[in-house]
Structures are given as structure tokens and as C-alpha cells.
Amino acid sequence: MAESMPTAVKDVCDVDMLVNSFMERMITQSPGEREFHQAVREVAKSVMPIVRENPAYRDGKVLERLVVPDRVLIFRVTWVDDHGEIQVNRGYRVRMNGAIGPYKGGLRFHPSVNLGVLKFLAFEQVLKNSLTTLPLGGAKGGSDFDPKGRSEGEVMRFCQSFMSELFRHIGPDVDVPAGDIGVGEREIGYLFGQYRRLSNCFHGAITGKSLNWGGSHLRLEATGYGAVYFAQEMLATKDESVEGKIAAVSGAGNVAQYTAEKLITLGAKVITLSDSGGTIVDREGIDLEKLTWVIELKNKRRGRISEYAQHFQGVEYMAGKRPWSIPCDLAFPSATQNEINEDDARQLVQNGCCCVCEGSNMPTTEAAVDVFLNARVLYGPGKAANAGGVAVSGLEMNQNTGCMRRSRQEVDDQLRGIMRSIHENCVKYGRQDDSFVDYSRGANVAGFIKVADAMLQQGAI
Numbered sequence: 020m021a022e023s024m025p026t027a028v029k030d031v032c033d034v035d036m037l038v039n040s041f042m043e044r045m046i047t048q049s050p051g052e053r054e055f056h057q058a059v060r061e062v063a064k065s066v067m068p069i070v071r072e073n074p075a076y077r078d079g080k081v082l083e084r085l086v087v088p089d090r091v092l093i094f095r096v097t098w099v100d101d102h103g104e105i106q107v108n109r110g111y112r113v114r115m116n117g118a119i120g121p122y123k124g125g126l127r128f129h130p131s132v133n134l135g136v137l138k139f140l141a142f143e144q145v146l147k148n149s150l151t152t153l154p155l156g157g158a159k160g161g162s163d164f165d166p167k168g169r170s171e172g173e174v175m176r177f178c179q180s181f182m183s184e185l186f187r188h189i190g191p192d193v194d195v196p197a198g199d200i201g202v203g204e205r206e207i208g209y210l211f212g213q214y215r216r217l218s219n220c221f222h223g224a225i226t227g228k229s230l231n232w233g234g235s236h237l238r239l240e241a242t243g244y245g246a247v248y249f250a251q252e253m254l255a256t257k258d259e260s261v262e263g264k265i266a267a268v269s270g271a272g273n274v275a276q277y278t279a280e281k282l283i284t285l286g287a288k289v290i291t292l293s294d295s296g297g298t299i300v301d302r303e304g305i306d307l308e309k310l311t312w313v314i315e316l317k318n319k320r321r322g323r324i325s326e327y328a329q330h331f332q333g334v335e336y337m338a339g340k341r342p343w344s345i346p347c348d349l350a351f352p353s354a355t356q357n358e359i360n361e362d363d364a365r366q367l368v369q370n371g372c373c374c375v376c377e378g379s380n381m382p383t384t385e386a387a388v389d390v391f392l393n394a395r396v397l398y399g400p401g402k403a404a405n406a407g408g409v410a411v412s413g414l415e416m417n418q419n420t421g422c423m424r425r426s427r428q429e430v431d432d433q434l435r436g437i438m439r440s441i442h443e444n445c446v447k448y449g450r451q452d453d454s455f456v457d458y459s460r461g462a463n464v465a466g467f468i469k470v471a472d473a474m475l476q477q478g479a480i
């Protein structure tokens with residue numbers, strides 16, 4: 020049967036077989052870690068042809084090594100709530116790969132956090148950090164602590180207890196955490212305060228710090244702005260721009276807020292935001308004034324997005340729903356993983372969406388990615404499109420080392436330059452024979468080659 024197949028078809032079958040057997044082994048070694056398996060499969064499909072053709076990668080077992088963390092820290096976080104009751108959470112730091120620089124990646128505080136989720140995030144981070152052009156290894160950490168409904172005092176005590184263990188494992192040349200879901204400016208402040216107290220050092224062991232104590236201009240905005248810059252680059256390949264386009268954004272946190280702000284500034288009409296309760300649809304468009312209200316609602320009052328529909332007129336609230344049924348030209352998933360499924364993807368395509376740009380990490384399921392690629396939609400995967408956040412973290416690190424601060428304009432220019440170079444790299448490795456760019460493949464291959472080469476050069480470790 021295989022012998023009568025055309026060479027190209029046989030090639031695809033061979034690669035599929037290699038991916039399947041690699042995945043089987045990998046799943047046996049890390050059972051039950053569903054999101055991690057999903058993230059690895061997506062990358063393995065892209066890079067397997069290169070591994071197969073390159074004996075150094077194959078014999079060096081680079082892919083096999085990449086899916087086993089360099090080290091995993093798991094620790095107990097004990098703290099006392101406002102009622103005097105002892106609470107116990109789990110803390111984690113997954114150091115996935117340190118071949119190209121000190122470990123770097125955010126901390127997530129959310130009840131859904133477990134080892135598998137953090138391994139998927141750390142794995143994505145390795146390739147993302149490689150794409151940024153900066154010398155950063157990949158890690159992720161966090162806790163199953165849920166900040167929702169907790170008082171300021173409880174959040175502070177939790178952060179202090181978490182850092183009381185983590186502080187001995189991090190440092191500016193070792194491992195540099197930052198924010199992610201549930202870890203924003205407030206939590207970074209408490210975490211850094213405790214780090215400084217215990218380590219007796221004031222240096223850049225954490226990024227996302229406030230501007231007046233070592234932070235960088237634009238770190239707060241960087242992920243959202245970077246995602247829009249990446250969308251601009253993708254659209255430019257079709258002589259298109261974001262101006263005048265209708266955009267659906269999911270989430271209402273850090274990434275969603277600054278994605279929306281940049282889109283509005285560039286003349287797009289942003290019509291949705293969401294949180295874990297549901298989606299608001301404002302067909303008039305969310306302007307900068309309304310967005311300032313949302314930022315105050317989410318960052319200060321810590322309220323629900325449903326309140327937007329009560330506060331502003333003519334706004335629909337879709338309880339328990341995500342934004343993807345609403346017709347739009349551009350989609351910016353910016354909340355969490357697996358928030359676009361196959362049906363959502365079909366609906367987006369049917370409604371004429373031409374560009375999907377991922378602010379969140381792995382928001383699109385495997386089947387949904389295939390829908391976008393088959394429909395020839397401009398699809399910017401998270402590890403490329405949301406790399407602006409960690410890139411400006413890298414710039415914060417080198418400003419800390421040099422005891423200096425770059426201007427907002429300088430950082431913005433660097434961020435744009437980095438997003439442009441990530442886009443170029445994706446095009447280089449992702450362009451197909453029909454000239455369609457598979458950005459997912461491009462990002463995976465470009466990110467992989469740099470880390471794989473460093474691993475080979477550093478020997479069997």
C-alpha cells in the first residue's frame with residue numbers, strides 16, 4: 020500500500036507515524052497532563068520533518084529532551100485567612116529549558132492551576148522566548164490559589180508565603196518570574212517586597228515591577244500592544260490594516276485591556292470583552308473612556324464585566340458565553356487556554372473573520388487551528404503574537420542590570436522591532452508552496468531551531 024503512494028503523501032504518513040509514536044511515549048511519561056500533551060503535539064507536528072531530516076537533532080534526542088523539564092519545584096503555601104483559619108495551597112515553578120538564557124516566565128494564580136497546565140505554559144514559553152531574539156530560557160509557575168473574593172490582606176499574606184519558599188530558587192541570572200493570570204501589578208508588588216526582605220537584595224529577580232521601583236515603561240501594555248503590532252504585520256502582507264475593522268476581544272484583564280486600547284487608538288471598532296461569567300457586546304464600539312471605566316472596574320473594584328451592560332446603554336450581556344458568535348473581522352482571544360473550539364472557529368470563519376491573533380496562551384484547540392488554516396485565515400499563534408510581554412520583561416531585566424531606564428518611546432520602538440522580527444521569522448519558516456503563511460508552523464520551527472542548536476552545542480545534559 021505505502022509503496023504505491025505518491026512520495027509527498029508517503030512523507031506526510033511517515034511524519035504522522037513518527038509524531039504518533041513520539042506522543043505515545045511522551046504521554047506514558049507524563050500521564051493525565053492534557054494541556055501539556057496538546058501543546059507538545061502541536062509543536063511535534065511542525066518540527067518532526069526537520070528532526071527527521073537532521074541526524075544531529077534526531078540522534079541528540081533534542082525533542083525528547085525538550086519535553087522533560089530541567090527541574091520542577093513543588094511546595095506547600097500555608098497562610099492564614101481573615102477569619103484566622105489556616106489555608107493550604109500548592110506552589111509550583113516549572114523550569115522547562117535553560118539552554119539559551121536564565122529561566123523566564125510568569126506566575127499564574129488560578130484554581131485551575133496544576134502541574135500539567137504549568138508544563139504546557141512553560142513549554143510554550145521556551146519557544147516563545149526563543150522567538151523574542153533575547154537570551155531567555157523558559158519557565159512558568161504559580162499556584163491553585165484563587166485571588167477572587169479575597170481581601171487585600173489575604174492576597175498579601177498569600178504572596179508573602181508563596182515567596183518565602185520561592186525566593187531561594189530565583190535571581191536575576193537564575194530564574195526571573197513575572198505576572199500571568201491572577202498576578203498583576205498588585206501581586207508583583209507583594210511578591211517583590213517579600214523577595215527583597217528575604218534575599219536582602221534589590222535587583223531584577225522579578226519583572227512587571229512598578230515604574231518607580233525598577234519597572235520598565237510599557238511592560239504593563241506590552242502583551243496587548245505587541246499582539247496588535249503582530250496583527251498589523253500579518254494584515255500588511257494582504258495590504259490590509261486594522262483601521263476600520265471590527266474586532267472581538269475576549270477577556271477583560273491585562274492583555275485584553277491593552278489589546279483593546281491599541282486597537283481603538285488605531286481606528287478599529289472593539290465590540291466585545293468578556294470574563295469567566297460571560298461576554299458584553301457593545302455594537303457602538305468600546306471607546307477609550309469606556310475602556311478606562313473597565314480598567315477601573317477590573318483592577319480597582321475587582322468587579323464583573325456584566326456590570327458594563329448595566330452601566331452603559333445599548334449593551335448586550337451574554338451570560339456564560341464567549342464572544343465568537345458575534346460577527347467580526349479580527350478576533351483577539353485574550354483570556355485563557357482552549358477558549359476557541361472547532362464550532363467557534365467555524366462560526367468565526369463563516370462570519371468573515373480574516374485574522375485571529377492570540378493574546379492568550381493556546382486559546383485555540385487543535386481542531387479549531389485546522390479550521391483557521393484550511394480557511395486560509397491569518398492565524399497568529401500565541402507563542403509569536405503574545406511574545407511582546409516577555410520581550411519587554413527581557414528589556415526590563417537589562418535595564419535593571421544597567422541601572423538605567425529607557426524612555427517609553429525607546430521601549431515602544433524596540434517592542435515594534437521585536438514583533439516585526441518575530442513575524443519575519445514566522446514567514447521565513449512558515450511560507451508554503453502556495454505562498455500561504457502557516458504562522459503556527461513558522462513559529463514552532465523558528466523557536467525550536469535556536470533552542471535545539473544551543474542544546475546540541477552544550478552537550479548531553
Ligand code: NDP
Nearest residue numbers: 199200201242270271272273274294295354355379380408
Ligand atoms: P488577567 O488575570 O489579567 O486576566 C485574565 C482574564 O481572562 C480575566 O478577564 C478572566 O476572567 C479571564 N479568564 C481567566 N480564566 C478564565 C477561564 N478559565 N474562563 C474564562 N475566562 C477566564 O490575565 P492576563 O490578561 O495577564 O492573561 C490572559 C492570557 O494572556 C493568559 O492566557 C496568559 O497566559 C496570557 N499572557 C499573559 C501575558 C502577560 O504579560 N500578562 C503575556 C503573554 C500571555 P475572570 O476575572 O472572570 O477570571
Ligand code: 2IT
Nearest residue numbers: 124125197199408409412
Ligand atoms: O505568558 C507569558 O509570556 C507571560 N505571562 C509573561 C512572562 C514574562 O516573564 O514576562
